[in-house]
Amino acid sequence: MRTTVSGAWRLLVIAWRANRRKTVAATVLMVAGTVGNPLLALVMGVMTDAVVSGQVGAAVWYGVAAAVLTIVSLTFAHFSQIFYTELAELAEIPVVRDLILLSNGSDGIEHQERAEYADELTVLQRESRGLIGALESMFGVLGLSLAAVFTAILLAGLNPVLLLLPLAAVPPLICGRWAESRIDRAKTDTAEPTRAALNLFRLSTSARFAGELRVFQLSDELRRRHMREWQRASRGLVRSYGMAAAVRTLGQVIFGLAYVGAVLLVVREAITGRRTIGDVVLVIVLATQVNQQVTAAVTLLATLQRMGSMLRRLDFVRELVKVDYPVPVDQEPPARLTSGIELQDVDFTYPGTGDPVLSDVSLSLPAGSSVAIVGENGAGKTTLVKLLCGLYRPTTGQILVDGTDLRRIPAESWRRHLSAGFQDFVRFELRAGEVVGLGDVSRMGDDGAILGALSRAQGGDVLARLEHGLDTQLGTSYTEGTELSGGQWQKLALGRALMREAPLLLVLDEPTSALDPQAEHRLFESYAQQASQLRSSTGAITLFVSHRFSTVRMADLIIVLRDGRVVESGSHDELMRRGGLYADLFSLQAEAYR
Numbered sequence: 001m002r003t004t005v006s007g008a009w010r011l012l013v014i015a016w017r018a019n020r021r022k023t024v025a026a027t028v029l030m031v032a033g034t035v036g037n038p039l040l041a042l043v044m045g046v047m048t049d050a051v052v053s054g055q056v057g058a059a060v061w062y063g064v065a066a067a068v069l070t071i072v073s074l075t076f077a078h079f080s081q082i083f084y085t086e087l088a089e090l091a092e093i094p095v096v097r098d099l100i101l102l103s104n105g106s107d108g109i110e111h112q113e114r115a116e117y118a119d120e121l122t123v124l125q126r127e128s129r130g131l132i133g134a135l136e137s138m139f140g141v142l143g144l145s146l147a148a149v150f151t152a153i154l155l156a157g158l159n160p161v162l163l164l165l166p167l168a169a170v171p172p173l174i175c176g177r178w179a180e181s182r183i184d185r186a187k188t189d190t191a192e193p194t195r196a197a198l199n200l201f202r203l204s205t206s207a208r209f210a211g212e213l214r215v216f217q218l219s220d221e222l223r224r225r226h227m228r229e230w231q232r233a234s235r236g237l238v239r240s241y242g243m244a245a246a247v248r249t250l251g252q253v254i255f256g257l258a259y260v261g262a263v264l265l266v267v268r269e270a271i272t273g274r275r276t277i278g279d280v281v282l283v284i285v286l287a288t289q290v291n292q293q294v295t296a297a298v299t300l301l302a303t304l305q306r307m308g309s310m311l312r313r314l315d316f317v318r319e320l321v322k323v324d325y326p327v328p329v330d331q332e333p334p335a336r337l338t339s340g341i342e343l344q345d346v347d348f349t350y351p352g353t354g355d356p357v358l359s360d361v362s363l364s365l366p367a368g369s370s371v372a373i374v375g376e377n378g379a380g381k382t383t384l385v386k387l388l389c390g391l392y393r394p395t396t397g398q399i400l401v402d403g404t405d406l407r408r409i410p411a412e413s414w415r416r417h418l419s420a421g422f423q424d425f426v427r428f429e430l431r432a433g434e435v436v437g438l439g440d441v442s443r444m445g446d447d448g449a450i451l452g453a454l455s456r457a458q459g460g461d462v463l464a465r466l467e468h469g470l471d472t473q474l475g476t477s478y479t480e481g482t483e484l485s486g487g488q489w490q491k492l493a494l495g496r497a498l499m500r501e502a503p504l505l506l507v508l509d510e511p512t513s514a515l516d517p518q519a520e521h522r523l524f525e526s527y528a529q530q531a532s533q534l535r536s537s538t539g540a541i542t543l544f545v546s547h548r549f550s551t552v553r554m555a556d557l558i559i560v561l562r563d564g565r566v567v568e569s570g571s572h573d574e575l576m577r578r579g580g581l582y583a584d585l586f587s588l589q590a591e592a593y594r
């Protein structure tokens with residue numbers, strides 16, 4: 001019950017914040033519409049008595065009143081609907097905004113690895129569309145509560161025993177609530193197969209994967225898997241819907257028996273002359289209305305309960321993404337790096353997994369240096385990059401930025417001083433200028449800055465081929481959209497990474513994997529020039545991950561990772577002289593290119 005009441009209250013607050021005038025109008029119309037019903041029953045009762053006793057004039061007036069009340073009941077609820085549908089559209093915005101913020105607005109991304117978070121988010125995304133129905137229910141319940149009070153007063157006036165009639169409404173209510181919780185539980189239990197099925201659906205319908213799916217003839221296999229997951233989810237849901245329907249029917253049957261009893265009671269009193277025919281009409285109409293009120297209340301309360309659960313889920317996810325800060329977050333990043341970034345005895349294990357991915361990593365990245373990280377697949381390179389970006393926190397050990405624990409620097413501030421290009425970059429389907437400009441939102445409209453970043457990213461050739469230059473709409477989601485090759489998309493992503501001209505740390509995690517070796521080489525040469533300027537202005541560190549040793553050798557410091565541990569570090573010449581893993585890998589690749 002608490003979920004329903006608090007859900008209704010929160011909905012009212014959401015509606016009020018969305019638009020006060022419309023909230024008041026919707027409430028007044030809805031209340032007037034529903035309260036008209038019990039009044040109509042009263043008028044019909046007295047009208048019947050007037051007819052029976054031959055008072056023609058009074059009977060006509062009562063008839064007119066009954067007609068007016070009927071029109072009010074029928075139309076006001078309808079007009080109210082116009083207001084709350086509009087309200088719901090407005091109210092949905094903050095809820096959706098909350099969902100987006102919860103998915104992407106938190107400091108780290110640990111929570112996104114957690115299954116319970118993903119499950120809750122799946123249900124939330126599905127349920128958030130139910131806001132229109134929920135607002136309707138909230139106003140409906142408001143009107144029904146008032147109507148129920150009126151009805152109870154009228155019934156008590158006839159015979160206090162009839163007050164038991166609204167009480168008979170309790171079993172259907174309890175049954176309805178139980179049914180709704182059962183459905184809610186089933187939704188949580190089936191969130192995982194639902195998510196898997198949706199992912200498979202997206203995979204099967206996205207143009208991006210179409211080529212691979214065709215070549216490997218995977219469409220049947222994906223369809224089979226999709227069907228299996230969907231059936232797994234549906235089985236659980238259908239079972240719960242069936243049980244819920246049976247229990248709801250049981251509640252209605254109990255009420256039906258009470259209804260018949262109430263009518264018989266007043267009919268018997270009328271036969272003995274203690275009640276008028278009008279009273280019989282009144283009780284028949286009122287009892288019918290109580291039945292309608294109860295049926296409506298069960299449905300409306302179920303919707304409200306569902307929305308209450310959704311809002312509670314939102315709170316749960318909000319709690320989940322909250323980071324507890326073991327140290328005070330009270331430092332700002334330096335304006336320029338003087339000593340650099342140091343990792344001290346850093347261990348890291350992904351949340352929910354057992355094996356450490358990084359162990360005992362101690363490193364010093366000097367201010368103004370370019371650093372390359374190399375290692376085999378799965379060695380932990382990307383993980384190290386994510387720790388430096390503050391997307392995860394070390395499980396033990398610490399990262400110091402010019403001597404300050406990174407945990408003491410607010411994530412927001414640190415990110416303002418970072419820039420990054422990732423291997424799995426995002427293909428934003430926007431205008432070309434925006435795709436690059438997103439790297440520094442404050443200068444998104446600055447074509448000069450965008451062109452500068454693109455030229456540093458060696459992306460001038462991509463722009464030259466676009467019909468409307470920076471204004472070209474990209475992506476296949478648009479009729480007019482131009483599709484780019486993987487390497488062209490990557491050059492724009494690189495441009496995005498180079499939009500911020502004075503970051504303290506620039507991270508390039510295999511940002512050139514889709515480029516040919518010459519393009520990658522040219523890019524890093526050009527970047528090396530820029531880096532030397534940055535070195536003197538901000539002491540920036542450039543950290544890049546690459547499997548191409550012709551690029552790696554240009555770095556001031558090369559770090560070699562193996563199984564999450566640093567096995568070697570030094571300049572190219574030092575590492576070659578040492579003749580260890582780096583020298584082996586370098587020679588192997590040089591051989592292959594010969």
Ligand SMILES: Nc1ncnc2c1ncn2[C@@H]1O[C@H](COP(=O)(O)OP(=O)(O)OP(=O)(O)O)[C@@H](O)[C@H]1O
Pocket residue numbers: 113350353357375376377378379380381382383384
């Ligand atoms: N989100 C995650 N949750 C759990 N384990 C993960 C996650 N991401 C990576 N791992 C594991 O951490 C290890 C290191 O992965 P990481 O991506 O850091 O390697 P990498 O050196 O960048 O590899 P590659 O060269 O293939 O990109 C791998 O064993 C991987 O399975």
